[in-house]
Amino acid sequence: QLQLQESGPGLVKPSETLSLTCIVSGGSISSSSYYWGWIRQPPGKGLEWIGNIYNSGSTYYNPSLKSRVTISVDTSKNQFSLKLSSVTAADTAVYYCARHRTYGYFYMDVWGKGTTVAVSS
């Protein structure tokens, strides 16, 4: 059974870079038809898609975050990562990683449990 698990610091200082990793288990990150990506949810608010990556390294980003986001993949470790630079309090959120179906149909079918990141000095 495919599982995703986010990891990373729970507290980041303003202007620094937020770094998270998603470890994929029970399946291969090199599966065709799937991208792997990140979604966030500020406290008490809705879902915001951040971006995704294919096992080849091809990426797509939310235009509103594109200048600050980098998503990378390490197929040897079956994991992918998120870096968000120049963070502010507005980046405080629960960050989820998820598998993205991107062929024929487009949806996110397997999610991690989420990790809370607070931006504060």
Added chain:
Amino acid sequence: EIVLTQSPGTLSLSPGERATLSCRASQSVSSNYLAWYQQKPGQAPRLLIYGASSRATGIPDRFSGSGSGTDFTLTISRLEPEDFAVYYCQQYGSSQFTFGPGTKVDIK
């Protein structure tokens, strides 16, 4: 960018009642690109419906999706206690995913 609007913001119903949730897009969306998710407090979203009307694996048949173009609907035929949650629609277009603001279904 396609913007999704969901209505109502909150739906107050009793167990056993029928819930009808609306998702409207600012431009036409391919049915294949429209999905619905359920989120309970403290949990990750769960995929319910993809392709506007196909139930995801393990989703009870009381959940159904319909619609096309700019108007889509999620229907819960008879609410069970575990169905009280927030529901989001999601679309894909121009190489990006966007979510609607959500509809909260709470107990009347």
